[in-house]
Amino acid sequence: MGNFLERLEHDLNAPIQVRGFGSGWFAGFFALLFAVSGFAMVVELRYPAWFAMPELQVIKDWPGFRTAVHLVLLASYALALLSLLLRPRKVLGATALAIGLAAALLGGSNVQPSETASWGMFFGLDFFVVNLLVTGFMFAPIERFWPHRPGQRLFRIEWREDLFYFLVSTMMVQLFAFLALAPQAYVNSQTSNWDQFRLWVANLPWIVQFVLAVILSDLFQYWYHRAFHRVPFLWGFHAVHHSAKAMDWLAGARMHFVEIVLLRAVTSLPLFTLGFAPSVLQAYIGFVYVYSSLLHANLAGDFDGLGHWIATPRFHHWHHGLEKEAVDVNFAIHLPLIDKLFGTFHLPPGRWPQNYGVPEAVPHGYWAQAKYPFVRKASG
Numbered sequence: 001m002g003n004f005l006e007r008l009e010h011d012l013n014a015p016i017q018v019r020g021f022g023s024g025w026f027a028g029f030f031a032l033l034f035a036v037s038g039f040a041m042v043v044e045l046r047y048p049a050w051f052a053m054p055e056l057q058v059i060k061d062w063p064g065f066r067t068a069v070h071l072v073l074l075a076s077y078a079l080a081l082l083s084l085l086l087r088p089r090k091v092l093g094a095t096a097l098a099i100g101l102a103a104a105l106l107g108g109s110n111v112q113p114s115e116t117a118s119w120g121m122f123f124g125l126d127f128f129v130v131n132l133l134v135t136g137f138m139f140a141p142i143e144r145f146w147p148h149r150p151g152q153r154l155f156r157i158e159w160r161e162d163l164f165y166f167l168v169s170t171m172m173v174q175l176f177a178f179l180a181l182a183p184q185a186y187v188n189s190q191t192s193n194w195d196q197f198r199l200w201v202a203n204l205p206w207i208v209q210f211v212l213a214v215i216l217s218d219l220f221q222y223w224y225h226r227a228f229h230r231v232p233f234l235w236g237f238h239a240v241h242h243s244a245k246a247m248d249w250l251a252g253a254r255m256h257f258v259e260i261v262l263l264r265a266v267t268s269l270p271l272f273t274l275g276f277a278p279s280v281l282q283a284y285i286g287f288v289y290v291y292s293s294l295l296h297a298n299l300a301g302d303f304d305g306l307g308h309w310i311a312t313p314r315f316h317h318w319h320h321g322l323e324k325e326a327v328d329v330n331f332a333i334h335l336p337l338i339d340k341l342f343g344t345f346h347l348p349p350g351r352w353p354q355n356y357g358v359p360e361a362v363p364h365g366y367w368a369q370a371k372y373p374f375v376r377k378a379s380g
Contacts, residue, residue, distance in 0.1 A: 007089075007091045023086060023087060024082065024083040024084075024085070024086030024087030024092075024093070025083075025087065025092070026141075027079045027080075027082040027083040027086065027087075027093070028079070028080070028083035028087060028092025028093045028096060029092065029140075030075075030079050030137075031075075031076050031077075031078075031079035031080040031082075031083055031092070031093060031096035031097075031100075032076075032092060032095060032096040032099070033136060033137060034072050034073070034075045034076035034079065034096070034100075035073070035076035035080065035095075035096040035097070035099035035100040035103070036099060037072060038069060038072040038073040038076055038099075038100065038103050039099050039100070039102060039103040039106075041069050041072070042069065042073075042103045042106050042107060042108060042109070042111050043106065045066075045069075045107075045111050045113065046106060046107060046111045046112070046113060047113070048113050066109045066110070067109070069108075069109040070108065070109035073100055073103055073104065073108060073109065076096055076097075076099075076100040077097065077100050079093075079096070080093045080094075080096040080097040080100065081093070081097070083096070084097070135249055135289065135290060135293040136249075138290070138293075139248075139249035139293055139294070139297050139299075140249065142297070142299060143248060143249065143297055143298045143299060146299055146300045146301070147298050147299070147300060148298050148299055148300045148301075148313070148314075148317075148352065149246075149298055152246055152248065152298050156246045156248070157245075157246075158244060158245070158246070158254075158364070159250060161254070161364065161365060161366050161369075162244070162250045162251060162253055162254050163250060163253075164366050165253040165254045165255060165366065166250060166253035168257070168366075169253055169255065169260055184269060184272050184273060187269065187273045188273055191273065194273075194274075194275075197274070197275065198273075198274060198275025199275065200275070201274055201275035201276060202275045202276070202277060206277065206279070206280060209276050209277055209280045210280050210283060210284065212276075213271055213276055213280055213281070213284045214284065214287075214334055214335075215335065216270060216271065216274075217267040217268075217270075217271065217284070218332055218333055218334045218335050218338060219338060220266050220267055220270060221263070221266065221267055221331075221332070221333050222331050222332050222333075222338045222339075222342070224262070224263065224266045224267075225331040225332075225333075226328075226331050226344075228259070229328055229331070230328075232377075233373070233377075236372060236373030236374075236376040236377075237256040237258050237259045237373045238256075238259060239358050239360060239362055239372070239373075239376075240254065240255065240256045240259075240362060240369045240372060240373070241254050241255045241256070241259070242320060242357065242358045243357060243358050243362035243369070244320070244356060244357065245355075245356055245357040246298075246356065247296050247297070247298055247313075247317055247320060247356055248296065248297055248298040249293040249294070249296060249297040249298075250293075250296075251296045252292040252293055252295065252296035256369065256370065256372075256373065257370065258373070268281070271284070288333075291311075291333070291334065292333075294313065295311055295312075295313055295315075295316035295333070296313070296316065296320075297313050298313075299313045301313070301314070302314060302349070302350050303315075304347070304349050304350065307336065307347050308336055308340075308345075308347065309335075309336065309337065310334070310335070310336070311330075311332060311333060311334050311335065311336055314347070314352055315330055315336055315347055316330060317352055317353055317356070318330050318346050318347065318352075318353055319331070320353070320356045320357075321353025321354070321355070321356060322353065322354070322355040322356060322357055322358075322359070323353055323354065323355070325346065325348075326346070326353050328344065329344050329345070329346035330344065330345065330346055330347075331344055360376075
């Protein structure tokens, strides 16, 4: 199994000279992406009590949803066969074909729900698929064509643990949401005198609510973010996120589970208690997932002017830089104006940080990093 994974990783990281159009590499890559997504959606359709998010049920109720799943699986088969025909190394196409066939054996797009005992808890496999399709399909190819660092591998050394972070943060969406929003009912019960204000917010145009949600959440995130850099115990959690030594769309997923819960509480609780429409909050959550991937992506473009008003990859890369000038700068997630107001803005024209990471020895591996904040002080 280990040898197979090594061969798969090696083929995914094939030099650019041997993965151009006509080589079968792109066919194999997208075949694998479609096969994994199709398989996950078939599993979710078969075991909805365990793996389906109620908020996404409206998508699955769409008459064309199963047709779309069927087309995704057909695309994976066709691309896998094309890759097998064109590519001397067969591991990409063979892996995609095997996963696609496994989805077919489970029932394919016509699969029927299986009776399962509900625990009252679900794992957001459908949310993981949507997130992986949107971000992976969008950023992985773009990073190949317009990279800031052309030599950076698609599947770098730490990609496995970052993919696991990505999986955990999206599939455990219900658990994290419950922990983050547990105070919501209490806050609402203690602020009944805010009902008129909540009604006023709810009656604002949808787009106005969305813009206000972005501004308000960014203001809360700014001070939350600064606190995690200034308070030593909190920094132990945030150091896990900063420990990535290479920046790409997947690096943004590396975040300690405690920080995920606290971040979602700090940013979501005000929105939930001030009267914003549920659809606005759902749209904002989707927006944040995609935008976070963009900020961490290995994408070229200095955007010297735009970076003063809207957060760009170069703006956020300076936040992850190892240089002395990159320490404690650019805390905002969307709006650099907040950093300008509080004196933490840093965007030198045309320059990027040379290295990323933290000066301390954060361990490798998900479980070691999960323990790190609690043993960091003792280890110095």
